[in-house]
Every structure is written in structure tokens, then in C-alpha cells.
Amino acid sequence: MLLNETAEQIRSMEIRGAGRIARSAVAALRDHAAGLDTSDTASFLRSMKEAADLLVATRPTAVSLPNAVQAVMRSLEGVKGVEEGRAAIKAASDSFILSSRHAVEWIGEIGARHISDGDVILTHCNSEAALSCILTAHREGKAIEVFATEVRPRNQGLLTIQALNDAGIPTNFIVDSAVRSYINDVDLVITGADAITVNGAVVNKIGTAQIALTAHEARTPMLVAAETYKFAPRTILGERIAIEERETAEVLDPAIAAGLPHVRVRNPAFDVTPGRYVDLIVTEIGAIPPAMAYMIIRDHLGWGIGEFHKAFEIDERIQE
Ligand SMILES: O=P(O)(O)OC[C@H]1O[C@H](OP(=O)(O)O)[C@H](O)[C@@H]1O
Missing domain, CATH: 1.20.120.420 (translation initiation factor eif-2b, domain 1)
Known part of the structure; x- marks a missing residue:
């Protein structure tokens, strides 16, 4: 293309x-x-x-x-x-x-080991990696049920329920704000990730952080399914992950917004879930606690502190 x-x-x-x-x-x-x-x-x-x-x-x-x-x-x-x-x-x-x-x-294989027969799983947005865990558990013959959120404003939840329906998995489709109402019926939350920082914080679709807090309060484990190339090496240097703000028309019809001059529509596409609200990050090389994010960046992706010094010629500047 x-x-x-x-x-x-x-x-x-x-x-x-x-x-x-x-x-x-x-x-x-x-x-x-x-x-x-x-x-x-x-x-x-x-x-x-x-x-x-x-x-x-x-x-x-x-x-x-x-x-x-x-x-x-x-x-x-x-x-x-x-x-x-x-x-x-x-x-x-x-x-x-x-x-x-x-x-x-691989993430599907490893993630499915954390899903038991009879589990009810909640997922948010449409993540290939998270779905791989759910679909693998189903293929293994585990009787599972899923709660899938709508995911305003882009409604990626529709893609998720299509995939779950195609696989024949009993699924409940809920609006994003209904998570608290059902969390006590849920055994496990599984989401994907767009980025994972050196301190194990998970950047994922807007709404993930609220779900993680809700799960934490209800003592429901939260798994994040993410390939190792979603770990962000530059966060070692304090670089922050930029949160994309998309067009406000995705949230509110511009014709309505035009009549509301005092209203500012906000549309961040992602949020940040601190590592302490995540139980495990399932990668293709194993399931790790968020606190081990630095090891993935250093040992698997090959970005130790020394490499950054080389890459950015910090050594030279220090000697000047
Ligand atoms: O790589 P996989 O697991 O498919 O998806 C990871 C994440 O990417 C998506 O972002 P968007 O819908 O592109 O904004 C969602 O936030 C999802 O959780």
C-alpha cells in the first residue's frame, strides 16, 4: 500500500x-x-x-x-x-x-493459563492481545463469559463483541459507566496496552484507569496483555508518553457544540493506569509484575541506561 x-x-x-x-x-x-x-x-x-x-x-x-x-x-x-x-x-x-x-x-497461550473454567472476564476497547487470551481460553474448552464495554467515543467495543460472538462466547455488552455495577460479577479484567512505562504504568484506551480502580476496590485481578514492543524505552530518561487528544467532533456534534460557547469538549484517547493497580502484564516472553518493566526494556529490548548515554552522546556532554 x-x-x-x-x-x-x-x-x-x-x-x-x-x-x-x-x-x-x-x-x-x-x-x-x-x-x-x-x-x-x-x-x-x-x-x-x-x-x-x-x-x-x-x-x-x-x-x-x-x-x-x-x-x-x-x-x-x-x-x-x-x-x-x-x-x-x-x-x-x-x-x-x-x-x-x-x-x-504466545500472549494468548500464557494469558489463557490465568483464566479458569467458569470465569467471567471484563475487557475494554478492542485489543488483539487481550482477545487472544480470551479466545485461547475458550478454544481450550473453558466455559467463560465476557463483559465488553462500549468504548465511547469510537465504539471499538463493537469490534470486540463481533469477535466474541463469532467465537460463540456468551457476552454482555455494557456502556462504559456500567463497569462498577457489574464488577462484583467479574473474576478477571483483561485489557491491552498502547504503551508501558519503565515504572510499569499502563497507557491504554480512555476509561482503563477507571476500570482498574474499580477492579482494585472490588479485589478483582487486572491483567494487561501486551507485546514487549509496547514497553517504552525512553521513559527511562523521563520522557512522558503523549496522550493523544482527538477531534472533539468524535464526542459532540459540532453543530451542538457551536451553540454552547462556554463548553469546552475534551477528547483524550488514552489514560494512564499506575502499575500498582495492575496484577500482571502478560507478554510473549512471560507474565511479569509491572515492577519488572525495566527488565523488559533493558534485557529484552536492549535499552540499558548505558545505551541511552551512547545514543544521545550524553557521555561527551558530561566530559565537556
Ligand atoms: O495491540 P492491541 O492489543 O490490538 O491493542 C492495544 C490497544 O490499542 C487500542 O488503541 P486504538 O483503538 O488504536 O486507539 C486500544 O487502546 C487497545 O487496548
Whole structure:
């Protein structure tokens, strides 16, 4: 697919969900590299960098996007010609897409072990990783029931209930504000994540933090299903995850809003759940407590404090 088309589809949320966004972005980079009409290495590299920047700028919160784009762009380090560059990008993109799909399957396997026969599960938004846990438990023959929220304003809950219905899982569809009313009927909350910080805070669809607090108060365990590429290395340096504020027209009809000059409509797409309200983060390499987020960033993603010093040349500046 054309680069600009993919970028627009991510921006408009035609392509959405942190994992899908990451896979589509690297596929777009691969196709862009394949189609670039140049034999000049410098202009090839420049155009790839522009493409990477365009894709990363489409949505600010899901860290899977810059992590995936960086992983693929890193394959260009040291390439000596355009054909070598195209081949490197293709290999890195294909490998990312494959491992991303495997990760979702592994998360399903591991997450399903935390689901018991007879469990009632509550999920919020539409997460491939969270659904993988639920669908795997169902395939294993566990009799489960699900509460799925509506997810205003974009109603991603409709996608979730479609998938659950297709699988034949008994499902209750509720408005977002009904979570407190049903939490005592729920055994386990499972959501996805768009980003996870070094201190184990989970950035996910708006409403997740309220659900986590409600679950905590009711002593209902909360699981977050997330691939390791949703952990945000730069939060080690104190970089904050930007919370995307989307168009207010998603919340209130502009014609109505125009008649309410004293009303400011707000539309943050995500919120932050502190790690202390999360029991486990299920990744493809195992289920970890949120307090172990730094180990994923350091040992699995390879971003120790030292790497940042190298990457940002902090060492040099310190010596000056
Ligand atoms: O990667 P998977 O697990 O599919 O989704 C992770 C998260 O991405 C989605 O964001 P949006 O709907 O793109 O704003 C939701 O917040 C969901 O929980």
C-alpha cells in the first residue's frame, strides 16, 4: 500500500490497535523502499527517513509504532547501496510482522493459563492481545463469559463483541459507566496496552484507569496483555508518553457544540493506569509484575541506561 495512504489510515483509525498499527507501518516502509525510484544511496536513505518520520507522527501514544519503525530502520545502518537497503528493510519488516503475530499467539497461550473454567472476564476497547487470551481460553474448552464495554467515543467495543460472538462466547455488552455495577460479577479484567512505562504504568484506551480502580476496590485481578514492543524505552530518561487528544467532533456534534460557547469538549484517547493497580502484564516472553518493566526494556529490548548515554552522546556532554 502507498505510504501516504497507510499514514492517513492510521491517523483516521481505519487501521487501529497498537499491534496492527505497528505491523502496517513496517509493511508501508517495506513497500516504500521497494518502490523508490533511485539508485543514489543518500537519497534512498533520506526518503526512508522521511517515510519513517511521517509514519511515526500519525498517532502519538502507541509506542509500538516508533518501536517497530526504529527496529526496521536500524537495519539500514551500514548498508552500502540501494539494493542492499531495500533487502535489509524487507527482511527486517517481514521478521517484525512475523514475530508480532507470534507474540499475539504466545500472549494468548500464557494469558489463557490465568483464566479458569467458569470465569467471567471484563475487557475494554478492542485489543488483539487481550482477545487472544480470551479466545485461547475458550478454544481450550473453558466455559467463560465476557463483559465488553462500549468504548465511547469510537465504539471499538463493537469490534470486540463481533469477535466474541463469532467465537460463540456468551457476552454482555455494557456502556462504559456500567463497569462498577457489574464488577462484583467479574473474576478477571483483561485489557491491552498502547504503551508501558519503565515504572510499569499502563497507557491504554480512555476509561482503563477507571476500570482498574474499580477492579482494585472490588479485589478483582487486572491483567494487561501486551507485546514487549509496547514497553517504552525512553521513559527511562523521563520522557512522558503523549496522550493523544482527538477531534472533539468524535464526542459532540459540532453543530451542538457551536451553540454552547462556554463548553469546552475534551477528547483524550488514552489514560494512564499506575502499575500498582495492575496484577500482571502478560507478554510473549512471560507474565511479569509491572515492577519488572525495566527488565523488559533493558534485557529484552536492549535499552540499558548505558545505551541511552551512547545514543544521545550524553557521555561527551558530561566530559565537556
Ligand atoms: O495491540 P492491541 O492489543 O490490538 O491493542 C492495544 C490497544 O490499542 C487500542 O488503541 P486504538 O483503538 O488504536 O486507539 C486500544 O487502546 C487497545 O487496548
